[in-house]
Amino acid sequence: MALYVHKYGGTSVGDISRIKNVAERIHKARQRGDDVVVVVSAMSGETNKLVALAQAVQERPNPREMDVLLSTGEQVTIALLAMALQERGCPAVSYTGWQVRILSDASHTKARIEDIDTDEIIADLACGKVVVVAGFQGVTEDGDITTLGRGGSDTTAVALAAVLKADECLIYTDVDGVYTTDPRVEPRARKLDRITFEEMLEMASLGSKVLQIRSVEFAGKYNVPLRVVSSFVEGSGTLISYEEVGVEKALISGIAFNRDEAKLTVQGVPDRPGIASKILGPIADANIEIDMIVQNVAEDQTTDFTFTVNRGDYKKAMEILENTTKELGAKHVKGDDKIVKVSIVGVGMRSHAGIASKMFDALAREGVNIRMISTSEIKISVVVDEKYLELAVRTLHEAFGLEQSE
Amino acid sequence: MALYVHKYGGTSVGDISRIKNVAERIHKARQRGDDVVVVVSAMSGETNKLVALAQAVQERPNPREMDVLLSTGEQVTIALLAMALQERGCPAVSYTGWQVRILSDASHTKARIEDIDTDEIIADLACGKVVVVAGFQGVTEDGDITTLGRGGSDTTAVALAAVLKADECLIYTDVDGVYTTDPRVEPRARKLDRITFEEMLEMASLGSKVLQIRSVEFAGKYNVPLRVVSSFVEGSGTLISYEEVGVEKALISGIAFNRDEAKLTVQGVPDRPGIASKILGPIADANIEIDMIVQNVAEDQTTDFTFTVNRGDYKKAMEILENTTKELGAKHVKGDDKIVKVSIVGVGMRSHAGIASKMFDALAREGVNIRMISTSEIKISVVVDEKYLELAVRTLHEAFGLEQSE
Numbered sequence A, B: 001m002a003l004y005v006h007k008y009g010g011t012s013v014g015d016i017s018r019i020k021n022v023a024e025r026i027h028k029a030r031q032r033g034d035d036v037v038v039v040v041s042a043m044s045g046e047t048n049k050l051v052a053l054a055q056a057v058q059e060r061p062n063p064r065e066m067d068v069l070l071s072t073g074e075q076v077t078i079a080l081l082a083m084a085l086q087e088r089g090c091p092a093v094s095y096t097g098w099q100v101r102i103l104s105d106a107s108h109t110k111a112r113i114e115d116i117d118t119d120e121i122i123a124d125l126a127c128g129k130v131v132v133v134a135g136f137q138g139v140t141e142d143g144d145i146t147t148l149g150r151g152g153s154d155t156t157a158v159a160l161a162a163v164l165k166a167d168e169c170l171i172y173t174d175v176d177g178v179y180t181t182d183p184r185v186e187p188r189a190r191k192l193d194r195i196t197f198e199e200m201l202e203m204a205s206l207g208s209k210v211l212q213i214r215s216v217e218f219a220g221k222y223n224v225p226l227r228v229v230s231s232f233v234e235g236s237g238t239l240i241s242y243e244e245v246g247v248e249k250a251l252i253s254g255i256a257f258n259r260d261e262a263k264l265t266v267q268g269v270p271d272r273p274g275i276a277s278k279i280l281g282p283i284a285d286a287n288i289e290i291d292m293i294v295q296n297v298a299e300d301q302t303t304d305f306t307f308t309v310n311r312g313d314y315k316k317a318m319e320i321l322e323n324t325t326k327e328l329g330a331k332h333v334k335g336d337d338k339i340v341k342v343s344i345v346g347v348g349m350r351s352h353a354g355i356a357s358k359m360f361d362a363l364a365r366e367g368v369n370i371r372m373i374s375t376s377e378i379k380i381s382v383v384v385d386e387k388y389l390e391l392a393v394r395t396l397h398e399a400f401g402l403e404q405s406e
Helices: A016-031 A046-057 A063-087 A119-126 A152-163 A197-205 A213-221 A275-285 A311-328 A347-351 A355-365 A386-399 B016-031 B046-057 B063-087 B119-126 B152-163 B197-205 B213-221 B275-285 B311-328 B347-351 B355-365 B386-399
Strands: A003-008 A035-040 A092-095 A102-104 A113-116 A130-134 A137-139 A145-147 A168-173 A194-196 A226-230 A238-241 A254-270 A290-295 A302-310 A332-345 A370-376 A379-385 B003-008 B035-040 B092-095 B102-104 B113-116 B130-134 B137-139 B145-147 B168-173 B194-196 B226-230 B238-241 B254-270 B290-295 B302-310 B332-345 B370-376 B379-385
Touching: A003 A016, A003 A152, A016 A035, A016 A063, A016 B046, A035 A063, A035 A119, A035 A152, A046 A063, A046 B016, A046 B063, A063 A092, A063 A130, A063 A137, A063 A145, A063 B046, A063 B063, A063 B092, A092 A119, A092 B063, A113 A152, A119 A130, A130 A152, A152 A168, A152 A213, A194 A197, A197 A213, A197 A238, A197 A254, A197 A332, A213 A226, A254 A275, A254 A290, A254 A311, A254 A386, A275 A290, A275 A302, A275 A311, A290 A370, A302 A311, A311 A332, A332 A386, A355 A370, A355 A379, A355 A386, A379 A386, B003 B016, B003 B152, B016 B035, B016 B063, B035 B063, B035 B119, B035 B152, B046 B063, B063 B092, B063 B130, B063 B137, B063 B145, B092 B119, B113 B152, B119 B130, B130 B152, B152 B168, B152 B213, B194 B197, B197 B213, B197 B238, B197 B254, B197 B332, B213 B226, B254 B275, B254 B290, B254 B311, B254 B386, B275 B290, B275 B302, B275 B311, B290 B370, B302 B311, B311 B332, B332 B386, B355 B370, B355 B379, B355 B386, B379 B386
Parallel strands: A003 A035, A003 A168, A035 A130, A092 A130, A102 A137, A168 A226, A194 A238, B003 B035, B003 B168, B035 B130, B092 B130, B102 B137, B168 B226, B194 B238
Antiparallel strands: A102 A113, A137 A145, A226 A238, A254 A302, A254 A332, A290 A302, A332 A379, A370 A379, B102 B113, B137 B145, B226 B238, B254 B302, B254 B332, B290 B302, B332 B379, B370 B379
């Protein structure tokens, strides 16, 4: 008998009729003979409502109390889903994070799971029950309620699948799988049947917001096959797992992009060791995340140093950089917040030369000027002007033949 | 240093500004040097909202899951109140029922408290913290969440006051104390400064809905002085405690009444032993609560048997009774659902003769016809036609001099 962990996000359990649909789906899985553990989020909108209440009471809500408050969201969903399952004759029992004993550290609002007790879950499954677990929440050794931060319900599901050695962890969401690129940009984008953990990490971090990075990392670490499936339409979704030996892989799996980028360049920096940390240190101290970094070869004892940040941090980064520049004796600073990043991702490129030149050629033919380039083992990213985003994505999608069926 | 348990009901914490008012009040008590443990209910309306969700999902909501669902209501309030206290510089920490470890039996939706761990509460108080506890909820030995049923937050407060040996348990509510009768019926009704547990029980069970009977019984059993106070206006409220020796007590403390009554009479019942249980057994089997029971002395080997039930159960009780009557060979059944019960309550009547005749005289002078009479140690109740309710209450209030100040 196979064991599956299902995870349903806030939209999938957003109202009573959707909760009933979820119960229906789980009941069918049970009737096929599967054992099922379900992880659910708070009904959509509930968490925001609770956050607003807290902020109306305390300027900076106390993290311990915030977790007491927020954890009620999933607690409502587990009870309602267990009732909905029972109503259709499917035995079910709900557990909060502390009832399962999902032990976490004490970093309130962003706790990390340390251990999970599985005895009761295994006993309930053996009795034929569906076990409904509250996502996103844990409990410390001292009995304080914690929450796991953004995407925490995915993490709960993956962690449960890992400790229970589940056959698959199914993440039900409002999309029907992982696509070669965003279908809103390239209507010919194709759903992938499979993708590797590494590719998914690159796709996710580059802006394909299907899964939280942390849960993909976690699944990869414990080798839990993850499947992204739609809550609303039938289909097999996309399976995320390790690369299978002997399977002919496409060179490129998808085209990711990120509109939320801005770049800053310090020109004429004296080319001395330690210059990068002098420039980036103050930026990091201000809690601004840096994405790409490019430094050109030095000319005349000076160099140009370029990096990208989230567009929302652009002004702040520019102010900091103007101060740093004076101290370093650099010539001047320039920036651009009308840029985007477009990336090709695929494990296939490891063993194939010529992928990069094929990418640059394709873009050049369409007159897309490349402003920055950055590469990794399974990804090549370019920065282009914002106006070229759609053109660049469609061009690359076609150049690597992604619209064809596998 | 004195220790007080405060209890705030749903109306008192009904919105953010009220929660802030409660925090203000508790902070003042702390500044006076009191140690404070606070018990709170769900924000008003929340419990009904959760019940409606459950009923939309499951026809008869599973009691275990219902408790998981309902207990979120108080959990939201404790977090918000702890935040509101912290915001005004008053150290505070929240605890759910399971976090305190309010151990209960497993009777979901109507559990009874069996034990309370006080170690953490005492340690927090010693650190100068206000301890905010979720009312209405407990946890079983097996770690299942339970709720205590109607008035459960009062019970939590009284139980905590008992185990912590608090100086007083203050029940904050939307009235400023216990009155000699309902001020909407008799505008000259007077707030009582003190009342005994026994009197309060009679007043509560007769329809003065200030406190739940169970919490008064509990407070009496463990001798926890209870004080009913208003959340909205300043004042010392009404203290409920044991009768003080040597204090001259008024004969009568108050006039209680209950509009929600209906009476049924079986006429011409053969006067045999066991007849009462034959009549009342099927009624009890149908979960209909019986209030007053009167059986007249037998004439001609038959007797008349009368009892009262809640008006909502009248029709059902009548149907059952018509069947029973045939089996017993009784003459016939009649009923009246346009009756009310009016009672005088006071520990003083124990040692004073003539209270009953004073009551009946006063009613007779105003032409109020008495349909039934029932008496106990500290109470005399009469059933009268509904239309006489206000007249009867005002007449008795004046006859026993209740409008005068103590």
